[in-house]
Amino acid sequence: MSLELVLEHLYLVAISCVAVIAVGIPLGIFTYYHARVGKIVLTIVDLIQTVPVLAVMGLLMTVFGANSVTVIIAMILYLLLPVVRNTNTGLNHVNPLLKETADAMGMSGRQKLMKVEFPLAFPFILTGIRITVVNAVGVAVFGTFVGGGGLGSILYRGIRIQNLNLILEGTLALIVISMCFDYLLGFFEKKIRRLL
Secondary structure, three states, rough: OHHHHHHHHHHHHHHHHHHHHHOOOOOOOOHOOOOHHHHHHOOOOHHHHHHHHHHHHHHHHHHHHOHHHHHHHHHHHHHHHHHHHHHHHHHHHOOHHHHHHHOOOOHHHHHHHHHEEEEEEHHHHHHHHHHHHHHHHHHHHHHHOOOOOOOOHHHHHHHOOOOHHHHHHHHHHHHHHHHHHHHHHHHHHHHHHHHH
């Protein structure tokens, strides 16, 4: 197994997760403040998750071609749900008394969000990010079918030539990467919860 394939895989995971966080958190905040439209947005995000990721990649490949861009866009669409949903849930779980206190202190909507609601909702948001990152490691495997590279190519080659060693090598690498991300984000999440 080459280091290049591992780095390719981590690149796909990193770019897609950064984009999901950049889009998902504001979208989650939007669904919280605009409940009616928010329900529609959450339903759409839910529906995207029900479509097999390989089908999404195949559809996008007809527009963007067989490359890593197709994989990253498909991953962003597929991985949005945990961040959007958890941002919305976290904001809804903030104690109403604290919101009323912020209003009584004369805070603007933006100040209330940044100083009260968002910090208290952050553990929920971090859980969503953790789920997204761990899922991204697995979802990126399918990128090999549309020219995205990564560790999926080892698994695909192993299956194609019926080489158990290659399959185990690729699987073990994916497990280790997933466990490392899960442990690190879980550790960070516990620290944040203790601070709050």
